[in-house]
Amino acid sequence: MASSSYTPQELMVAVAAREIQDGDLVFVGMRLPMLAYAVARSAHAPSARGLFEVGLMRDQPAEGFLGTMGDPPNVVGALWATRMSNVMALMAQGSVDLGFIGGAEVDRFGNLNTSYVGEPAHPTVKLPGSGGGADIAILSRRWVTLMSHERRRLVDRVSFITSPGYGDGTPHWRKRNGLLGGGPVAIITTLSVLRFPELGGEAYLASVHPGHTVEEVRAETGWDLKLADDVSETPAPTESELSAIRRFDPEGFWTRSA
Amino acid sequence: MAEAIRRFVPDGSTVALGLALESVIPFAAGHEMIRQGRRELELVGPISDALFDQLIGAGCVRRVTAAWVGNVSEGLGHCYRRACEERVPRSLEVHDHSNFSISLALWAAAWNVPSLPARTLLGSDILRTNPGLVASEGLVQVAAVRPDVAIVHVQRCDEMGRAHTWGPMGITEEAGLAAGRVIITCEELVAAEVILSDPNRILLPETKVVAVVPEPGGAHPSPVQGYFKRDHALYRDYAEQSRSVDGYLAWLEQWVMGVPDRETYLQRLDINPLRVSQHRMSEPVDYGFE
Numbered sequence A: 001m002a003s004s005s006y007t008p009q010e011l012m013v014a015v016a017a018r019e020i021q022d023g024d025l026v027f028v029g030m031r032l033p034m035l036a037y038a039v040a041r042s043a044h045a046p047s048a049r050g051l052f053e054v055g056l057m058r059d060q061p062a063e064g065f066l067g068t069m070g071d072p073p074n075v076v077g078a079l080w081a082t083r084m085s086n087v088m089a090l091m092a093q094g095s096v097d098l099g100f101i102g103g104a105e106v107d108r109f110g111n112l113n114t115s116y117v118g119e120p121a122h123p124t125v126k127l128p129g130s131g132g133g134a135d136i137a138i139l140s141r142r143w144v145t146l147m148s149h150e151r152r153r154l155v156d157r158v159s160f161i162t163s164p165g166y167g168d169g170t171p172h173w174r175k176r177n178g179l180l181g182g183g184p185v186a187i188i189t190t191l192s193v194l195r196f197p198e199l200g201g202e203a204y205l206a207s208v209h210p211g212h213t214v215e216e217v218r219a220e221t222g223w224d225l226k227l228a229d230d231v232s233e234t235p236a237p238t239e240s241e242l243s244a245i246r247r248f249d250p251e252g253f254w255t256r257s258a
Numbered sequence B: 001m002a003e004a005i006r007r008f009v010p011d012g013s014t015v016a017l018g019l020a021l022e023s024v025i026p027f028a029a030g031h032e033m034i035r036q037g038r039r040e041l042e043l044v045g046p047i048s049d050a051l052f053d054q055l056i057g058a059g060c061v062r063r064v065t066a067a068w069v070g071n072v073s074e075g076l077g078h079c080y081r082r083a084c085e086e087r088v089p090r091s092l093e094v095h096d097h098s099n100f101s102i103s104l105a106l107w108a109a110a111w112n113v114p115s116l117p118a119r120t121l122l123g124s125d126i127l128r129t130n131p132g133l134v135a136s137e138g139l140v141q142v143a144a145v146r147p148d149v150a151i152v153h154v155q156r157c158d159e160m161g162r163a164h165t166w167g168p169m170g171i172t173e174e175a176g177l178a179a180g181r182v183i184i185t186c187e188e189l190v191a192a193e194v195i196l197s198d199p200n201r202i203l204l205p206e207t208k209v210v211a212v213v214p215e216p217g218g219a220h221p222s223p224v225q226g227y228f229k230r231d232h233a234l235y236r237d238y239a240e241q242s243r244s245v246d247g248y249l250a251w252l253e254q255w256v257m258g259v260p261d262r263e264t265y266l267q268r269l270d271i272n273p274l275r276v277s278q279h280r281m282s283e284p285v286d287y288g289f290e
Helices: A008-018 A032-041 A084-092 A133-139 A214-219 A239-248 B002-008 B027-035 B051-057 B078-086 B099-110 B172-178 B192-196 B232-241 B245-257 B262-267
Strands: A025-027 A049-052 A056-058 A098-102 A105-107 A116-119 A122-126 A142-147 A184-189 A192-195 A204-208 A226-233 B014-016 B041-049 B061-071 B093-096 B115-118 B133-136 B139-143 B149-157 B181-189 B209-214
Touching (some): A008 A239, A122 B078, B002 B181, B041 B099, B051 B078, B099 B172
Parallel strands (some): B014 B149
Antiparallel strands (some): A184 A192
């Protein structure tokens, strides 16, 4: 199969996998990041380890399909099956290099809202909540979020910060508020990759996915998006990345449905 | 099951369940609570998968104290949304937590202290909506959450309530220790000798356990290591059906109200393909002492 034939979700998984460095301890989370971890582990990060908040540490990706991190295949071959608070202990000590968080809404400073659209007392949309998202955002050394690139999701400022990024964007906001971890490093969307300055602050457009344009990305972003000096094209998934994705998601449960 | 719920989960109870997150969720116990028309419950849990949504849709719940309410593989919980957005079928109070903070809230109750300090939730607006979370001097004080009852589904248990579990435990231990009492539902009721041959694997002290309910398949559609796979398709069907009130009510009639017990429920499913058939036994350990 030509590598030009892939879904937006498959590209997002490949891009997310590239965020994992060899040797990282990764707080994996749910959905696409479960696949990203499996892809990275079988390619460029053979000595990465994954943590799951249900209470698991693993090295090899699970042999069977995972609909959730708590599925039985994820337990077989685990390096540690334990309680959640033990896994959180590692993160509270600053030992988690990279975390993944899903988001419903993100803002220009990388704050995520997965709780309420509208006033919390009378929400127009009640979202599921933090899960472990707030914990990862505050305690992991760096983190990445993945979401569909839509104007209603990439907003100027979220109305409710479930998982803090760089707060109000003022210098050293995280340090002033006592947040242990370093904050978000990338927002991976269906159209593009946004990144942050080294010391945090406001997201900027780093690369645009093949087949999409800077204008399209800016039109689907709810604030005046800054551009990198050299906005590039996101490298398409390689054949080996695609074959790994399809090995771990054979039915396309995560990567071939809307 | 009916007796255990009638005796130990009265109206107004604070009930902890779904404590291992996506596996071993006591769906059979939750469905019995719905059938008996429980009201004014407070549900306590971490990430809760579909069962909280079902109880909320049935009007059993006054308050949720949890990190996440929805359908893990499908996304939003439609009954939860309707309750919060439209007060259908009734209004719902939400005490937001993260996974870490709900764990600490239960450990605080387990250790009989008013609160525990944490490094999480600093900078999060969850501090604005939950009165039990207060930032102070660079830490967050997490107030104790004390369930009246914790309901736990396990692989095997003896009749004294000594349960063996394997697989990740989530927040099961702190919830069981924090709760006033514990109801165990199990795949298999086994002899005490089996359990006592491996005391390290016993989940909770027998002194907490007030009821043991042998209920094979009692966690379906959630998985049970060594016994059942997860029924992914059922979560998808439930997400579709519960999109509308009418759809949810039809689901409720078909799978809860119109079913007397779990045995009948399982007969109406194609359950055998979900049974684990390739077993992987662990090596026994040696407790010898002389």
